[in-house]
Structures are given as structure tokens and as C-alpha cells.
Amino acid sequence: MGQYEQDSKELLRLVGGRENIAAVSHCMTRMRFVLGDPGKADVKGIEAMKVVKGSFTQAGQFQVIIGNTVAEFYNDFVKVAGIEGVSKDAVKQAAQQNQNVLQRAVAVIAEIFAPLIPAIICGGLILGFRNCIDQLALFEDGTKTLVQISQFWAGMDSFLWLIGEAVFHMLPVGICWSVVKKMGGTQMLGIVLGLTLVSGQLLNAYAVATTPADKMPFWDFGYFTVHMIGYQAQVIPAILAAFTLVYLEKFFRRITPQVVSMIVVPFCSLLLAVVAAHFVLGPIGWQIGSMISSVVFSGITGSFREIFAAVFGFVYAPLVITGLHHMTNAIDLQLIADYHGTMLWPMIALSNIAQGSAVLGMIFLQRKNAEAQEVNVPACISCYLGVTEPAIFGVNLKYVFPFLCGMTGSACAAILCVSTSTTANAIGVGGIPGILSIQPMYMPTFAMSMVVAIVVPFVLTTIIGKKKGVDRPVTTEGAEIAAGEVTAVSETAAQESEKEFVSFLDGQAIALAEVKDGVFSEGMVGEGLAIVPTNETLVAPVSGRISMVMEDSRHAVGISLPNGMEVLLHVGLDTVDMKGDGFEYLVRKDQQVQAGTPLIRFNREKIRAAGHRDVTMCVITEKGQAEKLEFLVDRPVKAGETKILSYE
Numbered sequence: 001m002g003q004y005e006q007d008s009k010e011l012l013r014l015v016g017g018r019e020n021i022a023a024v025s026h027c028m029t030r031m032r033f034v035l036g037d038p039g040k041a042d043v044k045g046i047e048a049m050k051v052v053k054g055s056f057t058q059a060g061q062f063q064v065i066i067g068n069t070v071a072e073f074y075n076d077f078v079k080v081a082g083i084e085g086v087s088k089d090a091v092k093q094a095a096q097q098n099q100n101v102l103q104r105a106v107a108v109i110a111e112i113f114a115p116l117i118p119a120i121i122c123g124g125l126i127l128g129f130r131n132c133i134d135q136l137a138l139f140e141d142g143t144k145t146l147v148q149i150s151q152f153w154a155g156m157d158s159f160l161w162l163i164g165e166a167v168f169h170m171l172p173v174g175i176c177w178s179v180v181k182k183m184g185g186t187q188m189l190g191i192v193l194g195l196t197l198v199s200g201q202l203l204n205a206y207a208v209a210t211t212p213a214d215k216m217p218f219w220d221f222g223y224f225t226v227h228m229i230g231y232q233a234q235v236i237p238a239i240l241a242a243f244t245l246v247y248l249e250k251f252f253r254r255i256t257p258q259v260v261s262m263i264v265v266p267f268c269s270l271l272l273a274v275v276a277a278h279f280v281l282g283p284i285g286w287q288i289g290s291m292i293s294s295v296v297f298s299g300i301t302g303s304f305r306e307i308f309a310a311v312f313g314f315v316y317a318p319l320v321i322t323g324l325h326h327m328t329n330a331i332d333l334q335l336i337a338d339y340h341g342t343m344l345w346p347m348i349a350l351s352n353i354a355q356g357s358a359v360l361g362m363i364f365l366q367r368k369n370a371e372a373q374e375v376n377v378p379a380c381i382s383c384y385l386g387v388t389e390p391a392i393f394g395v396n397l398k399y400v401f402p403f404l405c406g407m408t409g410s411a412c413a414a415i416l417c418v419s420t421s422t423t424a425n426a427i428g429v430g431g432i433p434g435i436l437s438i439q440p441m442y443m444p445t446f447a448m449s450m451v452v453a454i455v456v457p458f459v460l461t462t463i464i465g466k467k468k469g470v471d472r473p474v475t476t477e478g479a480e481i482a483a484g485e486v487t488a489v490s491e492t493a494a495q496e497s498e499k500e501f502v503s504f505l506d507g508q509a510i511a512l513a514e515v516k517d518g519v520f521s522e523g524m525v526g527e528g529l530a531i532v533p534t535n536e537t538l539v540a541p542v543s544g545r546i547s548m549v550m551e552d553s554r555h556a557v558g559i560s561l562p563n564g565m566e567v568l569l570h571v572g573l574d575t576v577d578m579k580g581d582g583f584e585y586l587v588r589k590d591q592q593v594q595a596g597t598p599l600i601r602f603n604r605e606k607i608r609a610a611g612h613r614d615v616t617m618c619v620i621t622e623k624g625q626a627e628k629l630e631f632l633v634d635r636p637v638k639a640g641e642t643k644i645l646s647y648e
Helices: 005-014 043-048 070-081 088-098 101-134 151-168 171-183 187-197 236-255 258-301 305-322 324-339 344-365 370-384 389-399 401-419 432-437 440-468 491-495 604-609
Strands: 021-026 030-035 054-058 061-065 218-220 225-227 499-502 507-511 527-533 537-539 544-549 556-560 566-571 583-585 598-602 616-622 635-637 643-647
Touching (some): 005 070, 043 054, 101 151, 101 171, 101 432, 171 187, 171 236, 187 236, 236 258, 236 324, 258 324, 305 344, 305 401, 324 344, 344 370, 344 389, 344 401, 344 432, 344 440, 370 389, 389 401, 432 440, 527 643, 544 566
Antiparallel strands (some): 030 061, 054 061, 507 527, 507 635, 537 598, 544 556, 556 566, 566 616, 583 598
16 A cells, blocks of 8 residues: 555545546646546645645646655555556646637747746836936936936946847847747747847837838839838737748648758748748738737726726736736737837736735734744735735635735726826836836826725725634634743753755755745745756755655655655756756665765756756755754855755
8 A cells, every 4th residue: 555545545536536537647746637627626625635735727737736745646646546647748738628719829828928027027127227217307406317417327227228128129039939939940040030020120110100101111022012110029920920930830841851951941931931020910910919009008098997997907816817817918018019108017016916915914814823824924925026826826715805805906006006097118027116117207106006905905804804703813723722822842842953954056045935936936835945056966955865756857856854854856947847858866766865965967058948947946845853944045055065944
């Protein structure tokens, strides 16, 4: 009998039985199910299991978080269920049966924009900073800006536009690359295609409206002419052109003999794609994008704009759950291109703040519940910084009423925001720091909207929570305890000597919340920290026994300590997809290791080429007898030398 046989039987029953499982696999910490009927899964029952740390549904997959023992659990589960597991890619393919056409389209858009978001946010922050120094008249009795009184800041303002222009004006290059990468084409061809859309030979898209028709540059082909217009900051033309390139490349690769494929396929694919982009797709895409942005802009600025704002503010958080919120990235960017600003994005930032404020209400209500605060506090902080998943999935949806209170506060804040025409120059950090992306003249109104987004959900959550009795503290067994009562700490534990972990990589140590992956970052697997590496050999941070390895992917390892502590070391995010390419184990299971012993050798370049991040996590999945964990982050570290964790 396997260790998890009984738990496997229980989980099999709760997911709806063998007949309800279309496919199952696992990654480093999670069981991944594709269910024939997701409604048959008893989510509350599953999350009540002692072995389960949480669950969520994403991209048609029902994922159950087990921890670093998931490999053993998975083996027992497939034996009990009498089914064969499949690869993670196969699960993704099977998951499409649970997605309609719209969900699949949104999933594609999300995967296109996901790699671009860090650059877009960076560009937004830079534009926001430039707004502060070149538009806010704070000096000489409010008559001059910092740029006007300081040559240094005038030079800095000009220099920073180098980055801002690269991010926003050259956005089609990133979009073409991302689409081609996502669809399995030749990425360099995608980059070249994007460059042809923003070439300096073309009339800049921002100058089209002010250029007389007879001054428009054009290509003269004798029988017809084509305007030489650039597509700076245009989203839809870039997407259409990139998809065309991918399908052309696949077509020519299929019909071209292998001996001349290297010559024929790139040439024909790129040439025809560029022709299609400038002759047909670009003008059509421009019109489609302009039409969409004009409809949204009319809703935000028209006679019923308050109603539009209330509805959008109320439903945005549910859109996050479905994944449909990714559509707003393209709309925001089109609004920025057409109207030199977006009134949609400020409402998105306010929705995030409102959900965080609902969690703040739960922090107040559960201030005597230490276990709840371990989830509430980091979820609130991350939400205020723009990452909503920990707050929405970890807290608000768990109790439901905070989620609704956050939606209500978001709607109220959105009404104030739109009624004052608050506009952002660019997409920024979707939380409190987002004020830096607001146009300076609207910063005060956005600040007032933020106050509404903070106060309304907090007050509503507190009032409703008290009526529901959420504020009554409980012990871990569920029994009520008196206010001010504390538990005694054993003398043995108080006298236990401090223990230490050393760094497992060279690089920069960061808090786990900064990983922002929605699983590790919200503590579902356990407490820990991460390192952004500068070397490629993972070493043991502490002495112990190798308790777990992943033979196929070789991207993670588990260590068991004599005191019962279990440690998970995970190289990169979603690197299980690489199936071991670029990873090499330097230890074997059950081997005893010392702090500093090399564990895994990995290739950072291959990880990045595969589209993944190489940030590496160290997570304490089981504390054992350890107490008072203290993680030392926000500093450079040296593998095998720098202390990163102390505990008693």
C-alpha cells in the first residue's frame, strides 16, 4: 500500500470518479486534471483534505496543490484510479475541451501579451516619472517644472524617452516576436516583420493625422501605389501580420523539399507577409483597432459614462477569474495610440486596489487569527502592488462576501474616476503605484478615487464580516479562545539553538511574493524565498537527505532534514515544460548532502530561450520542529556562503 493510497481514493471520489477524468498529469507541486464535467468536482471537500494545500482552475485545468511530495502522490493516484498519466502538453491540449471559442481566443491573446507586460509596465513607469518632472509646475510659485529649472533633469527627461519610445512606438516588434514564438515559427523572422512595420523609412503613425494627403509618401509600382505608413504602437495590424507570417511559413515548410527549405521558406514567408502587412492587413487592422477604441472611448466619455464605469468597475474582478481581462491590454494600447492616453486602465488599477482593500478588511476582522493572517497580509500587499490572484483566489472568493464588497468599491471608485475624466498616459503597475502612470493634471482625482477604492470595500467587508462572525478568533482545532489568551512556548523550544540555511545560488535574494506566479508567490506551497541567479549550479542550502527528484524534467529537488523539515528547490518557472533539456542532476535520491553540495546544473540561456524565467525558489513545504523562520532577502548572495534563512 502506498503512502497516499487512501488520500488518492478520497481525491478520486471528490473529483467525480475515474469516468470524470479526461487527462491527468503533475508538475512540481500540483496535480493537473482535465475533467469531463468540472461541476462534479467537490472543491470544498478537496480543499478540506489534509494533504491538499489549495486548488484553482486555470485554462481549462483543475489544479490541486499537493506540495513537493506530488510525485509520490501522483504515482499512488494513477494506480488507485487505474488510469495512465500524460504529459503536461497533452493535458493542455485536452483542456481545450473545457474552453469555448472565446476562451481559446483569450488564452491566445494572454499568451501573446504575457511576455510583453514587464516591458509595458516599465515603459509606463518611465512615462509617469517623466510626467512628474516635465509637467508638474511645483517650483517658483507653481510656474515652472523641474525640467525647466534644471539642465540635469532636462537631459534625464530626454534620455528616458529613449526607453519610452522603444517600448510603445516599437511595440509591433514585440508583438510579432511573441506571436511567432507562441505559434512555433521562426522568431527572428517575426522580429524582422515587426521592424518593417515601424521602419524609419515610413511615415510615423502619429504623424498621419496631421499630414496632408498630397504629402503622404508612397511606393509607386506603376499600376498602383501604396502609402508608406508606419504602424507605431498599433496592436491589431501587428497581430494580423504575425499570424500571416506563421501560416505562410508552415505552408512553405510543408511543400518545400528539405534540401532547399532553408532558402525558400524564410524568403517566401517573410516577403509575402510584409507585402500582405502593408498592402492589406495593416490598413484593415488599423481600421478595426480604431473602431474598437472609438467604441470604448465613446462609452467612457459619452452621456452614460457613469453607467459604463459602474458596470466595468463591478465586473472587472470576475473577468480576472475567467481570464477575459487579458483583452483589456490590447484595448488600452489602442486607446493610447489613438487618443494619447487611456481612461480604461485607471479603472483596472482601482479594481485591484478595491480587492486588496477587501482583504484589508479581513485582516482587521481576523487580527487574532494568526493562521489566517499568514495568507491575508501577503495577499493584501501583493494586491496593492498590482497582483490580484493571491487576494482573489486565496481570500476573497474563499468567503465570497469580501469579493462582492471589493466589486462594489471598485464600481464606486470607477464612477468617480470616469466622471472626472481621469486619464493615464500608459499601462502601469495595477495598484497604488499606478498613480505614477496617470497624467499629472488627473493625479489628484485618481488619488480621490483610490481613497474610495480603499474605504468602501474595507467598511463593507468589516460590517458584513462582523455580522457573519468572521471576527471571532479560533484555534487550529476550531474552538473559540478568549481575547488576550496566549499559548505557552515550551522551555525546550525556547532554548533550542538557532539554525541556518546558506544561499543555494549566486545572485539577488528576493521575497517569494516578488516571484508573482500566483502559486509560489502567494505561499500555497509554503514559506520561502527566491534568488534571481547569476550562475548555473544549484547547491544545497542545508545538510540533509535528497528526498525527491524529478527524473523527467530534472528541474527541482527536495531535501529532508532530521528535524522533520522538508525543503523544495525549484529552478525557474514552468520549466517542467522543457522536459529536462538544459538540466542535469548532480545527486541521486536518498543521497546525504551537506550545505554547499552541488545538486543541479542548469542552462540559463536555454531557460530564457524557452520563454521561462530562471528565478529559483527555496520553499519550506513542511516546517517539522522548526519555528520562527526568518528569511533574509533584498540583497546579493553567494552560493554556499551567504546566510539566507535562520530558524529556531
